[in-house]
Amino acid sequence: MLEVKRADFPVLVNNEKMIYMDSAATSLKPQIVIDKINEYYTKYGVNIHRGVYDLSSKATDEYEELRTVVAKFINCKPREVVYTKGTTNGLNMLAQILKANIHEGDEIIVSQLDHHSLVMPWQNVAKEKGAKLVFIELNEKNQITIENFKKVLTKKTKIVNLTYVSNVLGVVAPVKEITKLAHEIGAIVICDGAQAVPHMKVDVQDLDVDFLAFSGHKMLGPTGCGILYGKYDLLNSLEPEEFGGDMNDGVEMYDSTFKDAPEKFEAGTPNIAGLIALKPAIEYLSKLGMENVHNHSLSLAKYVVENIKNNDMIELYTKEPESGIVTFNIKGIHPHDTATFLAAQNICVRAGHHCAQLITHHLGCMGTVRASFYIYNTIEEAQALVAAINGACEYFKEWII
8 A cells, every 4th residue: 555644735634534435536735746836826826838937937947847857757858748738628729720630521439438528529620521430349248349449440430539547437448459559550549647647657659548637636737737748740740729829930920830849839939837846746746656646546446346246226336446446336326415314424426427428328227426545545534435335235226216
């Protein structure tokens, strides 16, 4: 088990009885991240790039240093790191930029595991361009397999969208193998790394994906900031979809030229404080070691599954955990009622469709209860969750007809 100090996280300090198991929605922030935000606003809270005075140079240096930190974290070049508002922003931006390469009859591969921010932009592109969405069939464990991917990959495939780790079920896709197959027919591979990058070692060179998006707020960082990785030559070949200050080289009356990537995709004043504060968040995780982070969350998920799987009242959707997510329902009980019962025990979980209604429909339910673990959770908290779930089953027995 990881040795993480509860005192590092002010929300936990200020809510002593709280057991937080909703990190798939957003992670808690360590004090060093909060301190960095305060440092920016109180000591050098000015704009970047444009100023020649000392405070602007300080802000710019801090802001640009993050690219190097991210590049080391996911194994890429700093110039391949584009700053965004988060995963949703990055994925939507890609769809808008890449739709110029989509034509009538082209195929875009998605899956029922996809978050709305991955599948919905391509739904709109498909409608606009006369292209076709093609869904990878999930196996009996609700996983994406190489065999099922091969069934939908054709010469018409132009885009392959991959959810690395499902935010509902926690299953992990074989990204590297699928990417290799997609590249053999010239398709572009886009990876949603929102639930992967904060929880496991991700090496974009090894995976060979063309693009990967993730959010700062799910990995101890501030809200409103994220990263879009893209292969540099591919990034530089694309046109921006947002225009304004700082992304242009020159502006004439009837035409403009743009900077090279990544700057040409970063119009306007960004979330400077958030991006600067993402650096200590990544350094905090790096110090722990991403393999340790993954193993810690996975061990807690396995413990919970092992101790509730034989309860006949529980519909368990995460039968063999692959990450720190456990998803279930109490049979006959609305997931919001279950989550409310757990909340009364000071246990914070998520209930609903988790912005991924396709997999909820596939499971044949109106929603699920999701417990998601992270570095600050303990085995004692996992034990408390199991006890509370069993208590909920007893409580709801008389409700079930």
